[in-house]
Amino acid sequence: MSISLxxxxxxxxxxxxxxxxWEFSTIQRCHDAIEQVAREDMGxxxxxxxxxxxxxxxxxxxxxxxxxxxxxxxxxxxxHFARNEAMYRAGMQGLAYEIVINSNPCISYIMEENTATMQxxxxxxxxxxxxxxxxxxxxxxQWTDADSILDYLEFARGYxxxxxxxxxxxxxxxxxxxxxxxxxxxxxxYPRRRSLDLRREEERVRDRREHEEKIFNDLWRTLPPKExxxxxxxxxxxxxxxxxxxxxxxxxxxxxxxxxxxxxxxEILRVVRNIAxxxxxxSQTKVMNEGCATYCHYTxxxxxxxxxxxxxxxxxxxxxxxxxxxxxxxxxxxxYSGINPYALGFAMMQDIERICTQPxxxxxxxFPAIAGNGEPMAVLRDVWANFRDESFILQYLSPKxxxxxxxxxxxxxxxxxxxxxxxxxxxxxxxxxxxxxxxxYDVAWTTPDIQVVDVNLSGxxxxxLHHRALNRVLLEEKDARMVLQHLADLWGxxxxxxxxxxxxxxxxxxxxxxxxxxxxxxxxx
Amino acid sequence: xxxxDRRLNPSGKNxxxxxxxxxxxxxxxxxxxxxxxxSRSIKDADQAGEVSLPxxxxxxxxxxxxxxxxxxxxxxxxxxxxxxGDTIPRPPGGSGGGGSEGSPDGEGQDDFRxxxxxxxxxxxxxxxxxxxxxxxxxxxxxxxxxxxRAGYSVTGSPANLALMRTVRNSLxxxxxxxxxxxxxxxxxxxxIEALExxxxxxxxxxxxxEELTRKLRRTGLIPYIDPLDVRYKxxxxxxxxxxxxxxxxxxxxxxxxxEHMKDLAKRFYVLLYIFLKRRYxxxxxVFIRHTHVAQEVDEDTFFHSPETGGTVVxxxxxxxxxxxxxxxxxxxWNIYAAQASDGDxxxxxxxxxxxxxTDMILPACQYYAYLEVGRDSEHFPPGxxxxxxxxxQTYSTIVRSGAPMAMRKVGHxxxxxxxxxxxxxxxxxxxxxxx
Numbered sequence: 023m024s025i026s027l028x029x030x031x032x033x034x035x036x037x038x039x040x041x042x043x044w045e046f047s048t049i050q051r052c053h054d055a056i057e058q059v060a061r062e063d064m065g066x067x068x069x070x071x072x073x074x075x076x077x078x079x080x081x082x083x084x085x086x087x088x089x090x091x092x093x094x095x096x097x098x099x100x101x102h103f104a105r106n107e108a109m110y111r112a113g114m115q116g117l118a119y120e121i122v123i124n125s126n127p128c129i130s131y132i133m134e135e136n137t138a139t140m141q142x143x144x145x146x147x148x149x150x151x152x153x154x155x156x157x158x159x160x161x162x163x164q165w166t167d168a169d170s171i172l173d174y175l176e177f178a179r180g181y182x183x184x185x186x187x188x189x190x191x192x193x194x195x196x197x198x199x200x201x202x203x204x205x206x207x208x209x210x211x212y213p214r215r216r217s218l219d220l221r222r223e224e225e226r227v228r229d230r231r232e233h234e235e236k237i238f239n240d241l242w243r244t245l246p247p248k249e250x251x252x253x254x255x256x257x258x259x260x261x262x263x264x265x266x267x268x269x270x271x272x273x274x275x276x277x278x279x280x281x282x283x284x285x286x287x288x289e290i291l292r293v294v295r296n297i298a299x300x301x302x303x304x305s306q307t308k309v310m311n312e313g314c315a316t317y318c319h320y321t322x323x324x325x326x327x328x329x330x331x332x333x334x335x336x337x338x339x340x341x342x343x344x345x346x347x348x349x350x351x352x353x354x355x356x357x358y359s360g361i362n363p364y365a366l367g368f369a370m371m372q373d374i375e376r377i378c379t380q381p382x383x384x385x386x387x388x389f390p391a392i393a394g395n396g397e398p399m400a401v402l403r404d405v406w407a408n409f410r411d412e413s414f415i416l417q418y419l420s421p422k423x424x425x426x427x428x429x430x431x432x433x434x435x436x437x438x439x440x441x442x443x444x445x446x447x448x449x450x451x452x453x454x455x456x457x458x459x460x461x462x463y464d465v466a467w468t469t470p471d472i473q474v475v476d477v478n479l480s481g482x483x484x485x486x487l488h489h490r491a492l493n494r495v496l497l498e499e500k501d502a503r504m505v506l507q508h509l510a511d512l513w514g515x516x517x518x519x520x521x522x523x524x525x526x527x528x529x530x531x532x533x534x535x536x537x538x539x540x541x542x543x544x545x546x547x
Numbered sequence: 548x549x550x551x552d553r554r555l556n557p558s559g560k561n562x563x564x565x566x567x568x569x570x571x572x573x574x575x576x577x578x579x580x581x582x583x584x585x586s587r588s589i590k591d592a593d594q595a596g597e598v599s600l601p602x603x604x605x606x607x608x609x610x611x612x613x614x615x616x617x618x619x620x621x622x623x624x625x626x627x628x629x630x631x632g633d634t635i636p637r638p639p640g641g642s643g644g645g646g647s648e649g650s651p652d653g654e655g656q657d658d659f660r661x662x663x664x665x666x667x668x669x670x671x672x673x674x675x676x677x678x679x680x681x682x683x684x685x686x687x688x689x690x691x692x693x694x695x696r697a698g699y700s701v702t703g704s705p706a707n708l709a710l711m712r713t714v715r716n717s718l719x720x721x722x723x724x725x726x727x728x729x730x731x732x733x734x735x736x737x738x739i740e741a742l743e744x745x746x747x748x749x750x751x752x753x754x755x756x757e758e759l760t761r762k763l764r765r766t767g768l769i770p771y772i773d774p775l776d777v778r779y780k781x782x783x784x785x786x787x788x789x790x791x792x793x794x795x796x797x798x799x800x801x802x803x804x805x806e807h808m809k810d811l812a813k814r815f816y817v818l819l820y821i822f823l824k825r826r827y828x829x830x831x832x833v834f835i836r837h838t839h840v841a842q843e844v845d846e847d848t849f850f851h852s853p854e855t856g857g858t859v860v861x862x863x864x865x866x867x868x869x870x871x872x873x874x875x876x877x878x879x880w881n882i883y884a885a886q887a888s889d890g891d892x893x894x895x896x897x898x899x900x901x902x903x904x905t906d907m908i909l910p911a912c913q914y915y916a917y918l919e920v921g922r923d924s925e926h927f928p929p930g931x932x933x934x935x936x937x938x939x940q941t942y943s944t945i946v947r948s949g950a951p952m953a954m955r956k957v958g959h960x961x962x963x964x965x966x967x968x969x970x971x972x973x974x975x976x977x978x979x980x981x982x
Contacts, residue, residue, distance in 0.1 A: 100568030352625025
């Protein structure tokens, strides 16, 4: 594969490093050389970098607290640590070469055991690839605040520690257990409407009045009133609107509405919710994020090699590691465990580059906007900024790639005796495969749709939730009951969840839970 | 760009989480530790180890879709033969064409292996155990010293420098001797500079310069910090009363003891030895093994060297009596003994044994534990009732008389640990005394 990036490469006199050993000056040199390629040749726009060298144990540490450098304390992190450590010691699992944090400055952790080549690869991958993506992708811009995340985590840790001292470790732990169980349902999926400030409100009132004056016509007054009269929203609807129901952010709902929670408990729910929200974009951009980083490191490393900054030996080492990362086993391969986001993302980025520079007739037909425009980097930067996995695949998964991966779509209907092949990589199947693959990355399809639909605060205060069971796939019952129990403990009154078939509105299953006393310290009523 | 070296940061950042996890999973881990203790060899009974925990016990639930039912879509790479409209027989295991999809939260449901450090392992292993009735305390010199703060001294090591006190002394000395302050000198210098080149003020300038020289000289003569000022924190050693204890391990190694029984007895003593070594710094252990003669031996011989012969229990008690008289005066020592035997004794010796025990040994002892090792009881035909052994009968009468003595029977490896816990569990002393 060749990389065509404008300027001819000037051969450097000496490579950045030789052999596997590195020291801090090597890292600095690598970073500077990579930065030059990234900024000048690729036009990447990144947060300032902070590179931190860590040991194996620290990497395991970071693993268990979802990659964050500082985190509050909870037994579940200890559990993850213990498991990771045991797996690592037994040789069943390798460690990541890096962890990168979406913060400003962007912190990348690199392992001390890595060779010099690997450090260069990691810097290109994390400190430039991921970094650019974090800074420019709309989801991250919308949902995360890179400037303040570390401060917030610091606050969260301090606050929870303070609560532990004040209210007892056991109380805080049980609250966190319950909050963690609901963490996946503690995100806002749509930007909330901001409440208007006074001036904006005034403007709006004035605009409306002007509009009414403009269209005023006395004739309207003479029209006979409509049958049934003006529809007045019922008390019921107004009540639900006040509670912002239906509400899919369960933690938010509890924080604002749960009748018996104490103020510190609400604050802790808020912490868990904010952290879940911070990670929300990452779960939606796995393919793109990894694809972007992999494409960047591949391009940068090749460029460095062309410039003579990497020895041939390092290049071979890099390629070996790179091909491992982007390896996609077939579905019947024992190593298969789903579609590798690195493989898919990288292939799609490279494919876009090919479409821009060497389009075929098919590409001209499928991607008229970008085929042969000769500016792959501009297209890629635009893609990285404005798409998430689902929309990206829907838009840019080309027929050539579908053929290359041999993608096919199998439908498994529990009511049928056989699985059916719904689409394969042929003319008739391309669009359908695009669509169904994109759907697999759509969070609205992958996480169960659970909403708080009703509660009568002046009555028995029973909380009612609906799970709209997409394709009649129900919740895993044992877990659902445990989570519901946590939810009931937090809510303080009975909770009922109905699983509903969205096609027929039929109730498929019901779960109920009653709060246990003494689990969550409750406000005395 | 910054490069930060975090490798030197304190390690064990996750220790707090780990401890929380261990506390959470304590009952599970404890069970796993006890199970693994039965299968370990004697040698590494107190080594670090891996235990296997059932994943369910520390499960973190979440709402997620079940693995079966409904309509599912699978998008798979690597099509070789399928055409649109083909049907594929449902693969066994149900979830369909997807191969191993893994559970949604990425957590396997298998047990997970959990590595405990040696300390954690032994702590859990020996939790809630203690030597009963550790009463006689005596002041001894070594180890049992605490250092308490005791004012200040003029000599000491730099690490103990009392900074606040030193600076305070220096300040009062400087005030008393009127050492010029840096501010004053600076002011003078500024003033002189201001007068520079002004012919009318020459005298004034000369005067000021003289004053400056004087002040500078004074500054030179009176040091900022004088060795006189320096103070060190002083510590005094306070002897701490410690409980001295000695444990006598008496083991029967006669010919009637089968390999199985010896293994049980040795396991018991290994546990006892680990327990004493870890929990009590000042416990001496005396190993005595006996056949028809008794002998005090070292640890290695006790556990590892083979020996055989007849059985005369009283010899062991006599040997113990001799050691007590020579080295461990009952006035100063808490004396414990644990005896393991298959219960056989030369018939004529029983009376002597009982007499020795009641008259000499038990009055000197805080606690006496007797462990009778038997054949694996599963090997007996059903309906076979064993007669109590000679020693058991003899000792039973003594226990009934209210002596600080406990006795248990063990037939299988897996019983060793529970019995050990019964003998040395907390409050056991009180129960044994009242038994």
